[in-house]
Amino acid sequence: MDAFAVGATLVLLIVLSVLHHEVHGGLVGSDIDGCDVSQGNWVFDDSYPLYAAPSCPFLEKVFDCVKNGRPDRDYLKYRWQPSACSLPRFNGSRLLTELRGKSIMFIGDSLSLNQWQSLTCMLYTSVPEAKYTSVRTGGLSTFTFLEYNVKLLFSRNALIVNIVRTPDGRILKLDSISTQDDKLWSGVDVLIFNMWHWWVHTGRKQPWNFIRVGNETYKDMDRLVAYEKALHTWATWVDSNVDSNKTKVFFQGVSPDHSNGREWGDPQANNCSAQSDPLPGPNYPGEAHPAEKVVEKVLRTMSKPVHLLNVTTLSQLRKDGHPSVYGLGGHRGLDCTHWCLAGVPDTWNVLLYAALTQN
Numbered sequence: 621m622d623a624f625a626v627g628a629t630l631v632l633l634i635v636l637s638v639l640h641h642e643v644h645g646g647l648v649g650s651d652i653d654g655c656d657v658s659q660g661n662w663v664f665d666d667s668y669p670l671y672a673a674p675s676c677p678f679l680e681k682v683f684d685c686v687k688n689g690r691p692d693r694d695y696l697k698y699r700w701q702p703s704a705c706s707l708p709r710f711n712g713s714r715l716l717t718e719l720r721g722k723s724i725m726f727i728g729d730s731l732s733l734n735q736w737q738s739l740t741c742m743l744y745t746s747v748p749e750a751k752y753t754s755v756r757t758g759g760l761s762t763f764t765f766l767e768y769n770v771k772l773l774f775s776r777n778a779l780i781v782n783i784v785r786t787p788d789g790r791i792l793k794l795d796s797i798s799t800q801d802d803k804l805w806s807g808v809d810v811l812i813f814n815m816w817h818w819w820v821h822t823g824r825k826q827p828w829n830f831i832r833v834g835n836e837t838y839k840d841m842d843r844l845v846a847y848e849k850a851l852h853t854w855a856t857w858v859d860s861n862v863d864s865n866k867t868k869v870f871f872q873g874v875s876p877d878h879s880n881g882r883e884w885g886d887p888q889a890n891n892c893s894a895q896s897d898p899l900p901g902p903n904y905p906g907e908a909h910p911a912e913k914v915v916e917k918v919l920r921t922m923s924k925p926v927h928l929l930n931v932t933t934l935s936q937l938r939k940d941g942h943p944s945v946y947g948l949g950g951h952r953g954l955d956c957t958h959w960c961l962a963g964v965p966d967t968w969n970v971l972l973y974a975a976l977t978q979n
Contacts, residue, residue, distance in 0.1 A: 647919035655705035658930040661901035665699040669962035676741035685960035690946040712746020723771040728814030729778035736774040738965035778818040789829030814872035851918040892956035
């Protein structure tokens with residue numbers, strides 16, 4: 621074989637290796653059938669919302685903003701429109717048929733609960749006559765569509781990595797996944813992970829007393845550094861335990877809050893209270909979310925494919941989508957972190973639907 625042929629063969633092998641990594645390992649980006657669905661605008665659509673909250677009898681009160689007295693309704697009417705394509709219309713009966721006999725598990729904090737409740741409502745209102753069971757045991761909730769034998773599970777696990785209780789206090793082990801979680805996640809057909817918000821809590825809301833990495837114990841450390849270490853531990857678990865031929869893994873992108881109007885260029889707005897319109901897209905006027913790049917960085921190091929549900933920018937544009945004072949009822953407290961349902965998490969699930977049903 622001459623030198624040219626050898627060189628051409630080497631180039632071909634390198635290209636095939638790169639393509640193999642892009643398809644079979646690491647970050648699977650926000651493209652759906654070749655279109656970046658993370659960039660776009662919110663457009664008013666009279667056919668929205670995808671369901672009415674009263675038609676979803678198990679919707680938790682904290683997300684039911686209409687029932688809690690929110691007077692405006694326009695926030696229910698916005699549909700996410702990517703700049704270069706259109707998302708498929710959500711078809712709950714099709715998704716249940718394609719998932720027959722399978723399980724979907726959301727693992728994370730109350731924003732995972734937000735998304736799990738959204739998908740449960742979207743599917744239930746698509747097949748309202750379908751029989752179902754709903755069971756909650758400890759931190760695990762299971763909603764089963766009996767006719768399809770499809771299970772939607774939510775595992776409340778805000779930090780993903782292990783917390784161990786000791787006589788000296790709670791130790792957050794950044795390099796450890798608990799045996800219980802390892803067993804719980806194994807064998808699930810679709811895993812959707814999420815973590816961020818509890819990493820920034822301090823004081824009484826902080827769920828640990830010490831941080832441990834290997835044999836070293838710390839009272840505290842830079843939270844982004846700790847977050848990245850925990851993500852690498854999770855990534856190692858996925859790479860070591862997931863069979864990509866049987867299980868699809870998603871990571872829910874970082875969901876933003878809207879607690880300071882200066883972040884979106886409106887210093888007169890102290891928070892999300894009384895916000896009734898989205899920001900124009902496709903670009904968010906504020907800075908990129910600090911955790912967003914960390915997530916992408918870690919996902920790119922992985923050998924197993926993980927699909928990023930890149931919801932950060934589209935959610936940053938929805939300063940109007942939070943419960944505000946209509947989360948707990950009785951105008952107690954202000955919630956600029958979670959999302960009203962129906963609302964923004966429905967779009968997260970449209971992205972999930974598109975990823976699960978494409979091709």
